[in-house]
Amino acid sequence: MKDNAIDYDRYDHVRPIRWTGDALELLDQRVLPFTVVHEACRSSDEVAEAIRALTVRGAPAIGIAAAWGVVLAGHGLETGDPAEAARQLEPAMQRLNAARPTAVNLAWALARMRGALANAGADWREALEREARAIESEDLAANRAMGRAGAALIDAGSGVLTHCNTGSLATAGFGTALGVIRAGVADNRIERVFATETRPWNQGARLTVWELGQDGIDATLIADAAASHLMKTGQVQWVIVGADRICANGDTANKIGTYQLAIAAKHHGVKFMVVAPSSTVDMGTASGDAIEIEERDAAELLAFRGKRVVAEGVRAWNPVFDVTPHALIDAIVTERGVVLRPDADAMRALFGG
Numbered sequence: 001m002k003d004n005a006i007d008y009d010r011y012d013h014v015r016p017i018r019w020t021g022d023a024l025e026l027l028d029q030r031v032l033p034f035t036v037v038h039e040a041c042r043s044s045d046e047v048a049e050a051i052r053a054l055t056v057r058g059a060p061a062i063g064i065a066a067a068w069g070v071v072l073a074g075h076g077l078e079t080g081d082p083a084e085a086a087r088q089l090e091p092a093m094q095r096l097n098a099a100r101p102t103a104v105n106l107a108w109a110l111a112r113m114r115g116a117l118a119n120a121g122a123d124w125r126e127a128l129e130r131e132a133r134a135i136e137s138e139d140l141a142a143n144r145a146m147g148r149a150g151a152a153l154i155d156a157g158s159g160v161l162t163h164c165n166t167g168s169l170a171t172a173g174f175g176t177a178l179g180v181i182r183a184g185v186a187d188n189r190i191e192r193v194f195a196t197e198t199r200p201w202n203q204g205a206r207l208t209v210w211e212l213g214q215d216g217i218d219a220t221l222i223a224d225a226a227a228s229h230l231m232k233t234g235q236v237q238w239v240i241v242g243a244d245r246i247c248a249n250g251d252t253a254n255k256i257g258t259y260q261l262a263i264a265a266k267h268h269g270v271k272f273m274v275v276a277p278s279s280t281v282d283m284g285t286a287s288g289d290a291i292e293i294e295e296r297d298a299a300e301l302l303a304f305r306g307k308r309v310v311a312e313g314v315r316a317w318n319p320v321f322d323v324t325p326h327a328l329i330d331a332i333v334t335e336r337g338v339v340l341r342p343d344a345d346a347m348r349a350l351f352g353g
């Protein structure tokens, strides 16, 4: 697909992360789309809390935020010795890493920041800032490359269904699965876009259809429970989702509900595409069985905006990710290349290990 088919700048209207030099301003995704407000974080612990509270969310975006959190932590140190700085920064990096367990991007970004310190000299603060900027700019470039690569797999006249939010709000810009959708619409390949509401946090209903609306892309919102019925009508040819952790055999952790979309897609002959940068690939985890699935407060199911909507005494279980087996995935699209019919051999061929 030709790169000039896409006017990337037109998608830069939403940026969840802004570095000001002494603070990290995060677009508060808990109150979108009706309230657009930024929360300023001035310490790494404030960044960690913003990640835990979903002020900023989305696997690549939380890695980027954590990287800037390390830069903020460095501002508070006096030492000119990078090894001493690394020792003093480690507890803050551990607290950032503990903010959410499933997306590997958090640990990946912190490892990048430790590497920057290991190779730095007395200018270690500038080295950390350079590394955080690089992580952010590489993610944006990766999304643009994945948009083209993923769109090229989609035949003209197709309909697609996406889940959760994988757009500019979840990344450094343009998006992963949403980047493929943006590119596919721009290249006249995608004619129909459907988005699930993505209960319980409603990333689809509150974020995805809002982002696409800002692009002038007409998306149809559906209830999560309507997805199989939609596939049965023949209106979608691809399910396109993001990822939080892709294992060495291609098993993929993503937002809760992704697994059942993959099962329904297989049953209805709908193709299934995972789109994620290599920072989401974890070749150190052999299969999805080893992924820690984040469970969040039951209140996210039992209440809405703090008001209980379920009878007193009712318990809830709130896992917010699930694992899609690689056998249900037709393509994993990364900026390094596309893995078709992913398995351990196909993943090793692209990512080594």
Ligand SMILES: CSC[C@H]1O[C@H](OP(=O)(O)O)[C@H](O)[C@@H]1O
Binding pocket: 057, 058, 059, 060, 163, 164, 165, 166, 167, 170, 171, 176, 177, 203, 241, 242, 243, 244, 254, 255, 256, 320
């Ligand atoms: C490109 S975002 C990847 C991934 O992150 C989202 O989870 P959350 O909103 O809880 O941070 C969702 O699983 C997306 O697919």
